[in-house]
Amino acid sequence: MALTCSDICKFILAIIFPPLGVFAEKGCGKDLAINILLTLLLWIPGLIHAICVIVYY
Structure with missing residues (x-):
């Protein structure tokens, strides 16, 4: 699976604020x-979940 420019932008948004x-x-x-x-519990679990959502979908 190739990463597109929009995926890279989504990763940057996820690092700044995972729900974005x-x-x-x-x-x-x-x-x-x-x-x-x-994300409210801790930033790291929200970040991991965001990256998983972006990669799998």
């Missing part, structure tokens, strides 16, 4: 809600 990367990839939905909760 998930929102850019999936929009509003359960993945965004899960990521917001994980």
Whole structure:
């Protein structure tokens, strides 16, 4: 699977604020809600979840 320019932008958004990367990839939905909760707990779990969402979708 090749990375596109939009994927790189989503990774940058995910590093800055993980829910932004998930929102850019999936929009509003359960993945965004899960990521917001994980980001509120700690930044690292939210970042890991955001990267997984971007890579798998």
